[in-house]
Amino acid sequence: MSAIFIVDIQHSKSMKQKIEGLLLHAFGALKTSGLIDQTLEPQIVVERTRDASHGDFTTNVALTLAKAAKTNPKLLAEKIIAALPQDNIVTNVELAGPGFINFFVDRNSQYDIIKRIHNEGQRFGLSTIGAGKKVQVEFVSANPTGPLHVGHGRGAAYGSAVADLLNAVGFKVHREYYVNDAGRQMDILATSIWLRYLEICGEVLPFPSNAYRGDYIRDIAVDIHNSASNEYRRPAELVLESTPPDEPEGGDKEIYIDALIARTKTLLGTSLYRDFFQMGITTILDDIRDDLKEFGVNYQQWFSERQLMEDNSVDTAIARLRAGGHLYEQDGATWFASSKLGDEKDRVVKRENGQYTYFASDIAYHMNKLDRGFDHIVNIWGADHHGYIPRIKAAITALGADESKLKVLLVQFATLYRGEEKIQMSTRSGDFVTLRQLRNEVGKDAARFFYVMRRSEQHMDFDLKLATSKSNENPVFYVQYAFARVCSVFRQLDGKGWERNLPLGMNSLNLLTEEHEIALISILARYPEMLERAALQYEPHQLIQYLRELATAFHTYYNAHQFLVDEAQIRDARLNLIGATKQVLSNGLGLLNITTPESM
RNA sequence: GCGCUUGUAGCUCAACCGGAUAGAGCACCAGCCUUCUAAGCUGGGGGUCGCAGGUUCGAGUCCUGCCAAGCGCGCCA
Numbered sequence: 001m002s003a004i005f006i007v008d009i010q011h012s013k014s015m016k017q018k019i020e021g022l023l024l025h026a027f028g029a030l031k032t033s034g035l036i037d038q039t040l041e042p043q044i045v046v047e048r049t050r051d052a053s054h055g056d057f058t059t060n061v062a063l064t065l066a067k068a069a070k071t072n073p074k075l076l077a078e079k080i081i082a083a084l085p086q087d088n089i090v091t092n093v094e095l096a097g098p099g100f101i102n103f104f105v106d107r108n109s110q111y112d113i114i115k116r117i118h119n120e121g122q123r124f125g126l127s128t129i130g131a132g133k134k135v136q137v138e139f140v141s142a143n144p145t146g147p148l149h150v151g152h153g154r155g156a157a158y159g160s161a162v163a164d165l166l167n168a169v170g171f172k173v174h175r176e177y178y179v180n181d182a183g184r185q186m187d188i189l190a191t192s193i194w195l196r197y198l199e200i201c202g203e204v205l206p207f208p209s210n211a212y213r214g215d216y217i218r219d220i221a222v223d224i225h226n227s228a229s230n231e232y233r234r235p236a237e238l239v240l241e242s243t244p245p246d247e248p249e250g251g252d253k254e255i256y257i258d259a260l261i262a263r264t265k266t267l268l269g270t271s272l273y274r275d276f277f278q279m280g281i282t283t284i285l286d287d288i289r290d291d292l293k294e295f296g297v298n299y300q301q302w303f304s305e306r307q308l309m310e311d312n313s314v315d316t317a318i319a320r321l322r323a324g325g326h327l328y329e330q331d332g333a334t335w336f337a338s339s340k341l342g343d344e345k346d347r348v349v350k351r352e353n354g355q356y357t358y359f360a361s362d363i364a365y366h367m368n369k370l371d372r373g374f375d376h377i378v379n380i381w382g383a384d385h386h387g388y389i390p391r392i393k394a395a396i397t398a399l400g401a402d403e404s405k406l407k408v409l410l411v412q413f414a415t416l417y418r419g420e421e422k423i424q425m426s427t428r429s430g431d432f433v434t435l436r437q438l439r440n441e442v443g444k445d446a447a448r449f450f451y452v453m454r455r456s457e458q459h460m461d462f463d464l465k466l467a468t469s470k471s472n473e474n475p476v477f478y479v480q481y482a483f484a485r486v487c488s489v490f491r492q493l494d495g496k497g498w499e500r501n502l503p504l505g506m507n508s509l510n511l512l513t514e515e516h517e518i519a520l521i522s523i524l525a526r527y528p529e530m531l532e533r534a535a536l537q538y539e540p541h542q543l544i545q546y547l548r549e550l551a552t553a554f555h556t557y558y559n560a561h562q563f564l565v566d567e568a569q570i571r572d573a574r575l576n577l578i579g580a581t582k583q584v585l586s587n588g589l590g591l592l593n594i595t596t597p598e599s600m
Numbered sequence: 601g602c603g604c605u606u607g608u609a610g611c612u613c614a615a616c617c618g619g620a621u622a623g624a625g626c627a628c629c630a631g632c633c634u635u636c637u638a639a640g641c642u643g644g645g646g647g648u649c650g651c652a653g654g655u656u657c658g659a660g661u662c663c664u665g666c667c668a669a670g671c672g673c674g675c676c677a
Binding site for chain 1: 602603604605606607611612613614615616617618619620621623624625626632635636637638639640641642656657658669670671672673674675676677
């Protein structure tokens with residue numbers, strides 16, 4: 001008897017596909033009977049209706065095809081309708097408006113979705129459309145010069161949601177963080193920490209205007225001093241020996257900090273400098289790792305830029321460009337002729353001083369990605385890097401690959417407010433709200449939900465006051481509350497001395513005839529197609545929108561009807577419906593790494 | 601100046617490959633708790649979809665021009 005609510009293959013195929021099949025059949029018939037031209041290639045698009053009075057599904061194929069068929073849309077629609085084969089699932093077909101064909105689906109077949117959700121459980125909604133293709137998703141990749149701030153948080157939430165969505169629809173996803181552990185920023189970091197360290201040792205010296213001045217710098221210096229005591233101490237007068245003036249003294253802050261970096265390297269020597277440098281970066285990177293992990297963001301790989309430099313990948317990449325004739329020398333530097341490949345101007349890859357530019361290692365990094373055989377490469381960048389896209393695409397082309405393999409998704413920075421007050425942020429000055437602070441204030445769930453709620457390219461105002469308020473203004477509670485309410489109903493069942501009879505409920509689904517029930521069922525049925533679209537369009541906010549809609553339909557239903565009624569058949573049918581709702585809420589929130597508390 | 605992104609209700613945002621009467625939340629107004637959690641529900645007001653043209657059966661969505669905001673235009677990363 002357990003087979004009662006096993007869904008047969010026919011039914012698990014989506015209604016949408018079935019209707020597309022019927023339409024294809026109709027076109028075939030029209031062509032053979034000569035009623036429409038053989039050469040017409042109809043693009044059949046079946047959509048769910050937005051208005052129940054338009055039936056369940058609709059197609060505009062008569063409208064789009066009318067011109068090519070040299071007829072008017074209504075006439076064509078009539079022909080199509082007449083040619084549609086009989087089907088026991090479609091109860092009615094109507095011609096509507098300027099030429100829409102609306103399909104009304106038999107209610108009994110719509111109930112099957114409840115059985116399907118029950119059978120598939122956590123797997124409901126997953127698909128195989130990705131066909132196991134390998135996708136690399138690189139995101140956050142913030143320089144390890146300080147803790148992640150709320151701007152990075154959006155990239156983290158969005159990036160992991162995109163990765164998880166792609167995974168859910170059948171792609172093999174590789175999540176990666178590119179660690180910029182080489183270059184001048186890192187030297188500034190090491191020098192900043194060292195200067196704080198010297199202060200702790202008792203040396204008196206001015207702090208450079210261009211150094212990192214956040215509290216975390218001092219914290220790291222304290223840690224180092226605790227473990228290494230005065231090992232790295234050097235007298236202040238030696239540090240400042242023959243250094244140019246800093247900006248406040250009328251000098252150039254860039255030149256000044258570079259001079260201090262040079263002094264640091266000289267005074268510590270290669271080996272000690274390297275140790276010191278490494279302690280700084282390790283501390284910060286560990287912090288970032290913990291932070292992201294606690295935020296529910298996990299990576300398969302942390303990819304080191306320094307590694308690329310050290311294993312000659314950069315040399316190899318540049319050599320490959322040279323072999324392809326994409327490089328030339330000018331003014332003592334080596335240039336990549338990216339303007340021939342869609343960039344606005346050529347770019348330097350190796351400076352006059354013999355050092356590679358950041359761009360050079362990025363070329364090497366992308367060569368590495370290509371060589372690893374990913375079918376798709378997804379980079380998630382802050383929107384301020386948009387000007388960088390053409391040169392990276394040019395590099396990929398020059399390396400002999402198809403640049404369409406690379407998809408760059410931009411995330412706008414969130415503008416932070418505390419109520420009316422706009423919060424200015426600067427990494428250098430250390431004056432920013434960290435992701436950790438945000439998480440501590442609002443919690444992981446609200447932070448993730450809030451970040452992903454809006455389209456990524458949309459500028460977003462993040463009001464801390466609102467996000468930190470644990471009130472009903474926070475939409476995550478609304479969705480979680482729907483889940484908790486279902487749990488509560490099931491808990492009440494015992495208290496009333498009833499037992500849930502699952503098969504009885506499944507056999508009684510046709511008793512679910514209330515408007516609210518039909519509406520809820522229809523939303524549940526949309527979950528798989530919504531998930532697929534959200535994934536393929538890299539738009540996790542669609543999932544959030546959906547969950548809010550589902551929660552609304554449930555809350556409305558909850559207020560309109562009692563579930564735990566005396567009549568067992570209705571009761572069990574309703575329990576199966578809200579059980580399915582619970583499952584979909586859980587699947588959706590789970591995908592977003594948001595918890596599902598059983599009571600609130 | 602050039603390029604990219606954005607512009608939708610008082611505020612924050614949706615709108616599926618161009619579809620039928622542009623939708624939510626917040627705020628505002630009026631209601632609903634002896635009944636499964638009121639972090640909920642019901643009803644109401646609120647819109648020149650930045651502006652002006654164009655494309656077509658049909659445009660918030662596509663094209664052109666303008667306006668405004670953000671960002672980018674380094675031998676920085």
